Amino acid sequence: MQVLRLYFRHVAIHVRAAMEYRASFALMLVIQVLTPLSALAGVYFLFQNFGALQDWTLPQILLCFAVTYLSFALAECFGRGFDTFSRLIRQGSFDRLMVQPRNLILLTFCSDFALNRVSKIGLALCLLVYAALHAGIRWTAYKLLVLVLMALSGTLVFLGVWIAFAALCFVTIEGLEVVNIFTDGGRELSSYPLDIYLKPVCRFFTLVIPFGVMNYLPLRFLVGKAPAIYGLSPLYALPFLAACVGVFYLGVRHYRSAG
Amino acid sequence: MLITLENIGKDYVVHRKLPGHVLKRERTLVRALGEVSFSIDRGEIVGYIGPNGAGKSTTIKIMSGILTPDRGLCRVDGRIPHKVRKEHVRHIGVVFGQRSSLWWDVPVIDSFNLLRDIYGVDKERYGRTLRRLSEMLDLGPLLRTPARQLSLGQRMRCEVAAALLHEPDILFLDEPTIGLDAVSKLAVRDFILEINRERGVTVLLTTHDMHDIEALAKRVMLLGKGALLYDGSLEAIRERYAGEKQLSLRYARGRLPDRLEGAQIVQADIGHATLRFDPSKTSAQRLFAQLSQLVELRDVSIQEAPLETVMATLYKEMGL
Structure with missing residues (x-):
């Protein structure tokens, strides 16, 4: 409880700070929805030409797309501190966090909050509702739970990747653009059901970086292509996140501080 | 002894790109601290001097629990800083002169209140400390101002206050007077003397301004190339080298x-x-x-x- 209170006190400060620059904030709200909108246009035109992607219908693909974008936007909004972790290290702000008597992961989460992602989150939510209603799924309480689980576990997976790669910054100080292959790249890739890709790609993004378990596998259950147990696969995000946190703390021990 | 360092050493691995190669790098070990040993008693004010890159900040970061030493033993009030970081930092205050612990865009008081929550300082006690600090450092009108609108001198006064809101026994100051005008320098110095006298706060400060040392520290430690070269009074240095x-x-x-x-x-x-x-x-x-x-x-x-x-x-x- 105390942890949450501390977190939301930080969020309040970040929100107030963002409101100091209203015009810039408003502009960012608009800019943030441009990427998902253009990606969405891509999906739409794809279907205009081909009608279907393997045996997935457009609303089903959209459901996958919306869940992934929702997860990514949530991760960006709350986990901005990890997304831009190299900056935290390079500017020496991490030293400041280390002299505060709190958990370092919590402090990093507190260090930034991207309020301007709300537009993206809103867009993804609208799309999700639309797709959910048109995907030909008969919704039950369990299926709704699975859908929520998908969005949340996706967020955790994105966060996990950032947290694990943040550990690399302890060693390199410089940020690694390579990470974006897995986050931005992972987001684009997992916006579509994984079975449209080659097997090795599919396996990598299911087992190593488990984007697959957060949308592809449960989606198969939702549309009736797999048994109900597949709906629980998003839970795999939890051990994945734990492993990432472990890697992070391994990195902290090798921290050498800038300047 | 409040702080003891025994043969503390720290190396950094530095990768240097070889000219003409894209991938080949040269790995060199840079010795930041060789074998540094010293001890500081409760209530002392010690000036820590030395040229840039001598390892002053590294030592402070080891004593604050930010860095893990590669060799040797560092104990602060019986604690090994990096092993019990969270517990340790409750008892120390750190000011990095070139970095801010204030939130840039919100009034200073908001940053202070947030620090209160981070350190979990009791409300009543916090109120008392804050009143006392703002009186001593003359923060009154500054508290309602966003940090970005403060002058460097005003900001530094706030930084020092921010480091003391949880009433630490030990204060590490890394170049607290860098870039300050004469008036602000004097204010910061007077304040350091006062909290040392009143509350017995132990102070270790690094600086390049010898007048800081002259005004504050009876004891000077000189660090050079990662080794402690001198530990004694400023007077002795003056007599010998003046x-x-x-x-x-x-x-x-x-x-x-x-x-x-x-x-x-x-x-x-x-x-x-x-x-x-x-x-x-x-x-x-x-x-x-x-x-x-x-x-x-x-x-x-x-x-x-x-x-x-x-x-x-x-x-x-x-x-x-």
């Missing part, structure tokens, strides 16, 4: 020659001049005798060599 003194004079009649015996002319103009001499080689009396034959002395003053010059001599002799 060597030359400066003589300023104003005169009425006569002219000073281009060269004087036993003294160096630093600057000369009609009617006044500045000389430098070494009292151990030329006595002041002999110099005066010589001068009074040449000109009619109106006014003279003798000053110690500026501290900066003393330190420069010291650094040079230590091969830094």
